[in-house]
Amino acid sequence: xxxxTSSGQMLAADGTPLKTSLARALRRQKLRALALIAPLxxxxxxxxxxxxxxxxxRSVENQIVSSTMPQAVELLQQWDSATGxxxxxxxxxxxxxxxxxxxxxKEHTKLGTRLNxxxxxxxxxxxxxxxxLDDVGELWQDPIEDIAPALKDGETWxxxxxxxxxxxxxxxxxxxxxxxxxxxxxxxxxxTISDEIAQMLPLTTxxxxxxxxxxxxxxxxxxxxxxxxxxxYAGLGLDLRSDATVRAVNAYTGPHAADLQLLTANLDxxxxxxxxxxxxxxDEDWLDPEVWEAIKIYSPNYTSGxxxxxxxxxxxxxxxEMRPENQQIYITLFKRTLWMSLVITASCIILGYPVAWLxxxxxxxxxxxxxxLVLLPFWTSLLVRTSAWKVLLQQQGVINEILxxxxxxxxxxxxxLMNNATGTVIAMTHILMPFMILxxxxxxxxxxxxxxxxxxxxxxxxxxxxRRVYFPQSVPGIGAGSILVFILAIGYYITPEIVGGTDGVLxxxxxxxxxxxSLNWGLAAALGSILLAxxxxxxxxxxxxxxxxxxxxxx
Amino acid sequence: MAILAQAPRPKLMTFTAPCTAALAxxxxxxxGNAFGTPLVGLAIGAVFxxxxxxLLGQFAVPRTMGRTATIAFVAxxxxxxxxxxxxxxxxxxxxxxxxxxxxxHTGAYRRAxxxxxxAAQTLWYNTFLFICGLVFFFLIAPLxxxxxxxFNAQDFFTxxxxxxxxxxxxxxxxxxxxxxxTDEWMVPLKNSLIIAPIAxxxxxxxxxxxxxxxxxxxxxxxxxxxxxMISPMIVPxxxxxxxxxxxxxxxxxxxxxxxxxNQSFVGYVKVILAHSVLGVPFVIITVTATLVxxxxxxxxxxxxxxxxxxxxxxxxxxxxxxxxxxxxGLFAFITSFDEVVVVLFVGSxxxxxxxxxxxxxxxxxxxxxxxxxxxxxxxxxxxxxxxxELLRRRSERLRGLSPS
Numbered sequence: 005x006x007x008x009t010s011s012g013q014m015l016a017a018d019g020t021p022l023k024t025s026l027a028r029a030l031r032r033q034k035l036r037a038l039a040l041i042a043p044l045x046x047x048x049x050x051x052x053x054x055x056x057x058x059x060x061x062r063s064v065e066n067q068i069v070s071s072t073m074p075q076a077v078e079l080l081q082q083w084d085s086a087t088g089x090x091x092x093x094x095x096x097x098x099x100x101x102x103x104x105x106x107x108x109x110k111e112h113t114k115l116g117t118r119l120n121x122x123x124x125x126x127x128x129x130x131x132x133x134x135x136x137l138d139d140v141g142e143l144w145q146d147p148i149e150d151i152a153p154a155l156k157d158g159e160t161w162x163x164x165x166x167x168x169x170x171x172x173x174x175x176x177x178x179x180x181x182x183x184x185x186x187x188x189x190x191x192x193x194x195x196t197i198s199d200e201i202a203q204m205l206p207l208t209t210x211x212x213x214x215x216x217x218x219x220x221x222x223x224x225x226x227x228x229x230x231x232x233x234x235x236x237y238a239g240l241g242l243d244l245r246s247d248a249t250v251r252a253v254n255a256y257t258g259p260h261a262a263d264l265q266l267l268t269a270n271l272d273x274x275x276x277x278x279x280x281x282x283x284x285x286x287d288e289d290w291l292d293p294e295v296w297e298a299i300k301i302y303s304p305n306y307t308s309g310x311x312x313x314x315x316x317x318x319x320x321x322x323x324x325e326m327r328p329e330n331q332q333i334y335i336t337l338f339k340r341t342l343w344m345s346l347v348i349t350a351s352c353i354i355l356g357y358p359v360a361w362l363x364x365x366x367x368x369x370x371x372x373x374x375x376x377l378v379l380l381p382f383w384t385s386l387l388v389r390t391s392a393w394k395v396l397l398q399q400q401g402v403i404n405e406i407l408x409x410x411x412x413x414x415x416x417x418x419x420x421l422m423n424n425a426t427g428t429v430i431a432m433t434h435i436l437m438p439f440m441i442l443x444x445x446x447x448x449x450x451x452x453x454x455x456x457x458x459x460x461x462x463x464x465x466x467x468x469x470x471r472r473v474y475f476p477q478s479v480p481g482i483g484a485g486s487i488l489v490f491i492l493a494i495g496y497y498i499t500p501e502i503v504g505g506t507d508g509v510l511x512x513x514x515x516x517x518x519x520x521x522s523l524n525w526g527l528a529a530a531l532g533s534i535l536l537a538x539x540x541x542x543x544x545x546x547x548x549x550x551x552x553x554x555x556x557x558x559x
Numbered sequence: 560m561a562i563l564a565q566a567p568r569p570k571l572m573t574f575t576a577p578c579t580a581a582l583a584x585x586x587x588x589x590x591g592n593a594f595g596t597p598l599v600g601l602a603i604g605a606v607f608x609x610x611x612x613x614l615l616g617q618f619a620v621p622r623t624m625g626r627t628a629t630i631a632f633v634a635x636x637x638x639x640x641x642x643x644x645x646x647x648x649x650x651x652x653x654x655x656x657x658x659x660x661x662x663x664h665t666g667a668y669r670r671a672x673x674x675x676x677x678a679a680q681t682l683w684y685n686t687f688l689f690i691c692g693l694v695f696f697f698l699i700a701p702l703x704x705x706x707x708x709x710f711n712a713q714d715f716f717t718x719x720x721x722x723x724x725x726x727x728x729x730x731x732x733x734x735x736x737x738x739x740x741t742d743e744w745m746v747p748l749k750n751s752l753i754i755a756p757i758a759x760x761x762x763x764x765x766x767x768x769x770x771x772x773x774x775x776x777x778x779x780x781x782x783x784x785x786x787x788m789i790s791p792m793i794v795p796x797x798x799x800x801x802x803x804x805x806x807x808x809x810x811x812x813x814x815x816x817x818x819x820x821n822q823s824f825v826g827y828v829k830v831i832l833a834h835s836v837l838g839v840p841f842v843i844i845t846v847t848a849t850l851v852x853x854x855x856x857x858x859x860x861x862x863x864x865x866x867x868x869x870x871x872x873x874x875x876x877x878x879x880x881x882x883x884x885x886x887x888g889l890f891a892f893i894t895s896f897d898e899v900v901v902v903l904f905v906g907s908x909x910x911x912x913x914x915x916x917x918x919x920x921x922x923x924x925x926x927x928x929x930x931x932x933x934x935x936x937x938x939x940x941x942x943x944x945x946x947x948e949l950l951r952r953r954s955e956r957l958r959g960l961s962p963s
Contacts, residue, residue, distance in 0.1 A: 358687060434697065
């Protein structure tokens with residue numbers, strides 16, 4: 005196949021140097037292997053790794069505060085919570101316009117729920133305030149419509165606001181909507197806002213643009229025929245509080261300038277309500293600096309707050325502090341999860357070791373039959389085994405009935421085996437035992453029985469021979485089985501949920517609770533991330549001790 | 560057996576009879592306790608055990624006859640106190656006592672230990688076997704009451720007196736009829752049977768290809784790739800489910816909005832994708848394990864004879880690794896078929912699967928129909944176990960590793 009040329013280089017059949025030819029063959033082989041692996045790798049990455057990454061992201065993500073009340077949050081940055089007084093009027097004013105918008109899109113309750121995790125009572129604060137925002141707007145709407153009846157009409161507004169301009173205000177407001185509702189809000193709104201008006205009446209324009217975008221894109225209405233919402237009137241009222249604006253309006257000549265000038269002529273009929281007072285009237289909690297502190301602390305887009313909550317801490321303005329004793333649950337739960345997993349692992353070793361020894365040392369035929377007794381529970385549905393334990397352990401269950409019938413337990417004091425930690429440990433030991441027996445068995449199978457005999461013939465007693473010769477060789481099996489059982493135990497959900505009651509639940513039940521009941525997804529993600537980190541450490545240990553290639557299934 | 564025949568028989572009056580008496584006394588103590596007179600029971604048991612052992616031993620009653628007589632006697636005694644249920648319990652206890660007597664009397668208790676073992680060592684060995692027996696009992700026994708109770712005529716999760724006295728009126732198939740005849744259970748079963756096979760198909764197809772790729776000699780980043788592919792098995796289900804919950808919900812919305820698919824179809828797609836990725840590690844592990852013993856010269860030989868890679872795969876490689884592929888597939892299938900947490904988080908009510916229905920049933924309303932479902936699943940898992948076991952043997956035979 006190859007030939008020596010005059011230069012002394014080995015050549016392949018096609019005349020290329022052998023080295024190049026081999027390198028090419030190797031590269032082709034590698035590429036073929038990768039091509040076979042690629043589809044699955046891609047599949048696992050998309051359907052599994054990306055979701056896990058999403059969870060990690062969720063555990064720090066916190067855009068809801070700044071996207072729901074962007075203007076208020078921005079102004080709030082200058083406020084110092086250490087003063088112990090509520091922020092000033094400008095913040096409340098910004099809050100009004102932010103919240104009005106959010107309430108129309110029904111997003112304000114989400115923010116209330118979010119902040120409620122940090123400051124109890126916030127949820128109802130946002131919910132009740134959301135309903136009263138219209139009333140505040142009407143404080144201006146009513147006098148404005150009395151003074152200039154033309155402004156009752158949506159068509160007047162449309163004519164007044166339209167004109168020529170670059171529509172920058174509209175695009176800015178569109179971006180804010182997009183981040184609030186998490187939809188692109190793309191599409192034609194059907195208006196070009198006059199630059200002159202936008203400059204003269206900034207708050208009015210902003211409120212009008214908000215309304216126009218929502219009305220046109222979300223509700224799909226023709227805005228030229230619709231009446232704007234109350235916040236627009238409030239905006240106009242506020243704009244007219246400035247003398248400069250009043251002068252500009254008086255000099256204005258655009259469409260419906262006469263109606264605006266009617267307003268400037270009757271400024272004394274406009275209310276001089278302060279937003280701070282208006283909010284205080286809705287709910288006096290709005291004056292509570294603690295509420296504002298919570299808002300300020302959670303205003304950044306990313307927060308360590310969920311993680312701090314997950315370890316029973318609370319995020320302060322500058323530092324994190326422990327929560328009060330009576331609110332600490334997660335550390336206890338983590339400790340309990342680790343402790344119960346340890347107990348379960350230990351019981352699995354104690355019960356599984358003799359069985360594995362027996363299986364490894366009996367003749368193959370008998371061992372195979374007995375192996376079925378181990379594999380049958382392994383192959384039986386988890387739910388079946390859990391329901392079996394419910395049948396056995398409950399107060400009217402099989403175990404209690406037998407004990408009562410035999411007279412060992414008084415009918416009035418039946419054993420409480422379920423809905424506590426005992427139930428979880430018993431049921432989970434049963435369920436996870438095959439995962440201990442199988443690795444132990446495969447390790448013990450490789451220990452030659454002659455070693456034990458040699459030790460005995462050298463004078464060791466049975467116990468010494470076991471302790472000094474057999475046991476040390478079976479330790480890798482114990483290690484493999486323990487880590488497997490431990491990893492499975494700390495993430496278990498179904499069995500503790502059914503037989504665990506309140507004392508026997510693990511951290512996973514809390515995660516499920518936050519996902520499906522309390523809807524505090526960020527906290528669920530943070531708890532999950534901590535658990536994941538724990539498992540990764542164990543996984544790494546497992547890889548060091550056993551090697552992931554050596555995982556075996558079903559004996 | 561020849562050795563056994565010559566095994567020294569222990570002394571009847573100083574060993575076998577007292578031991579039998581002790582066992583009978585312990586049993587009778589427990590039974591007596593049920594009637595409020597444990598000490599009377601203890602005494603009767605001890606006397607009965609001793610006399611029984613003395614009679615059987617002294618007159619050298621043959622095993623079959625001795626055991627039958629004992630069982631019959633105790634069963635009759637049981638019947639006199641507890642009707643049919645008592646008779647069954649009596650027969651069982653009689654069987655245990657007579658077996659124990661012959662086990663001691665014939666010297667069978669020393670069969671498994673070397674002749675030089677001392678009495679204490681023999682006792683320890685047999686205690687050890689007894690402990691192992693208890694562990695096996697612990698593993699299997701919990702499943703039995705489920706099967707028994709699934710034939711309950713009442714809507715209870717507990718045994719009724721009729722059931723315990725083996726009265727036919729206490730038994731019925733109504734829970735099986737409920738299981739097979741109502742949408743409440745049939746729809747979840749149908750969903751499980753839609754989701755699990757498709758998920759298995761996906762994980763087996765992709766997994767087998769990847770396992771073949773991984774088992775080749777020059778794979779860059781082999782360790783890292785392996786770690787990624789095994790990760791769905793290592794990461795606790797609750798974490799996978801949480802991650803998938805965050806990821807699949809927007810994915811589903813996107814699919815519905817942009818591709819115009821209907822909601823129910825998208826729901827199935829989400830659950831199937833989630834389940835197939837959970838099944839992947841099992842396929843990878845079993846197929847890679849099968850490929851370890853695969854002789855690569857076979858593919859080279861096939862190539863040499865002019866077969867293209869595809870033909871080689873289907874005609875040479877596939878038949879040889881098929882047992883591994885099938886058992887990996889079974890693992891993947893059972894993973895999906897038995898999975899609750901992910902489907903609970905990712906699926907909607909339309910995708911309710913059988914385990915999900917059982918889970919809600921166990922958590923909320925307790926209906927023995929769950930037990931009927933459980934019994935059917937146990938039967939199903941026995942079938943699966945048999946298949947896997949047969950496949951494993953076949954695979955070992957093919958690779959010349961047949962068990963002794």
